[in-house]
Amino acid sequence: MSSPASASTRPTTDPRLSAHTTLRLGGPAGRLLRAEGAREVVDAVGSADAAGxxxxxxxxxxxxxxxxxGFDGTAVLLAGRGMSHERRNDDTVVLTVDAGEDWDDVVAATVAEGLGGLECLSGIPGRTGATPVQNVGAYxxxxxxxxxxxxxxxxxxRTVREHVPAARLGLAYRTSVLKGNDDAIVLRVRFALRADGRxxxxxxxxxxxxxxVEPDTRVDPAAARAAVLGLRRGKGMVLDVADHDTWSAGSFFTNPILPAAEAPTIEGLAAWPAAEGRVKLSAAGLIQNAGFARGHAGPGGRVSLSTRHVLALxxxxxxxxxxxxxxxxxxxxxxxxxxGVTLHPEPVLVACTL
Incomplete structure (x- = not known):
């Protein structure tokens, strides 16, 4: 664990990962490097790889x-910033974003420019590079x-692969081929957005x-963003250092997808059709119907279900x-x-298991 950092990366003095997670939990990394851009990410990862x-x-x-x-290895903090867009002839805009950009800042910037598409993903914490890994979604x-x-x-x-199409990433419900795969690291992301102000x-x-409005209506992106942020705040899903309901990893469990014939029948439980005769059930509804209320406390009351939303721990x-x-x-x-339904965690578990 003693290999030197690349000249283009910045070692940090405090290796505790609790300072860099929204849960405020986690032990130290063996080494913590701050990478300010794509080149520095490559250098930092290459340095770790060379050291094994x-x-x-x-x-x-x-x-x-x-x-x-903690994590017995090198943790790389993504801190690079960079965002640009290019208008196409078909009234769409291709937005290119560095992996280290704050996600909600990106959404806010697109809404401010009247670009439509990302507004329903407002208020989600984290960096842009993680969004395709998790296939982030909301509303x-x-x-x-x-x-x-x-x-x-x-x-x-040890090469950079540019413009890898989305179709090759295996994007599915809250997952992709990138999730749990350390071989490929996202450096930049591109989105196609609407340029008609809706x-x-x-x-x-x-x-x-x-x-x-009626479902499938298109609205002012700023109005949609404001409404999404309001809904998320009501569920404790917008970060606030003074509000322990936001000290979470967001929704902890994914909504289970089961063959329709195997799905339990529960009065009032939200369910949505899925592909190939399957159904997606509400994880929050299952948790509530299993007897877990908002605020249900864990060990010593030091952790609990959110007081606003049972899906957040x-x-x-x-x-x-x-x-x-x-x-x-x-x-x-x-x-x-x-x-008889097994819930699976949505966040990435680092050096621990459920």
């Missing part, structure tokens, strides 16, 4: 659950709906009601990752015992 060290990329830390023992829109391509650093060949169609019923202060995982197991096992 594992690598952890850290953006906003909103999708990471890091073990209390009826996924990154897969807008993604054109990405630039990747291939650690196996949002993407409003598909999510709750958002349509908040906007007072929150750190109330003074807790540990082990506390959080104990609560997650309690919820997962409670749902499995009650309904």
């Amino acid at each position: 060290e594992p690598v952890l990329l850290v953006g906003g830390g909103s999708n990471l659950v890091v073990a209390d023992a 009826g829109i996924e990154v897969a709906d807008l993604l054109v391509d990405v630039d990747l650093y291939d650690r196996r060949t 949002s993407a169609p409003i598909r999510y019923a709750e958002l349509a009601r908040a906007l007072g 929150t750190h109330r202060g003074g807790g540990t990752t082990d506390d959080l995982l104990a609560l997650a197991r309690e919820v997962r096992d409670g749902v499995a015992d009650r309904f």
Whole structure:
């Protein structure tokens, strides 16, 4: 763990990963490097590879659950900034964004310019490079709906692969071929956005009601962004250092997708049709129907379900990752015992398991 940092990267003095995750949990990294751009990311990762060290990329830390023992390797903080756009003849704009850009800053900038498409993804914490990895989605829109391509650093060949098409990334519900794969690292992301001053169609019923429009209506992107932020704040899903309901990794469990014949029938449980005779069930509804209420406390009250939304596991202060995982197991096992459905975590678990 003693190899020197590349001249173009910046070692940090405090290796604690808790300072770089929205849960405020996690032990130290063996080495923590700050990378200000794509070239520095490549240098930092190359330095770790040359030393035989594992690598952890850290953006906003909103999708990471890091073990209390930390990460025995090199953690690379994505801090590079850069954003540009190019107008096409078909009244769309291709937006190119560096992986280290704050995601909500990107969304806000596109809305301010009257570009439509990303507004429903407002208020999601983290860096842009993570959005295709997780196929981030909310309020009826996924990154897969807008993604054109990405630039990747291939650690196996030590080369940068430019303009890798979205179709080759295996984008699916909250996942991609990049998730859990350390061989390819996102350096830049490109999206196709609308340049006619209107949002993407409003598909999510709750958002349509908040906007007072019919589903599939297109609206002012700024109005859609404001409505999304309002809904997210009401669920504790907009970061606020003073609000422990936002000390979370967002939705901790994904909505399970099951063959329709195997899905439990629960009165009032939200469910949506999925491909090939399958159905997507509401993880929050399953949790509530299994007897877990908002604010349900974990070990010592140091962690709990959010007081506003049962799908978020929150750190109330003074807790540990082990506390959080104990609560997650309690919820997962409670749902499995009650309904025979196994919930799976959405965030990336680093050096720990559920």
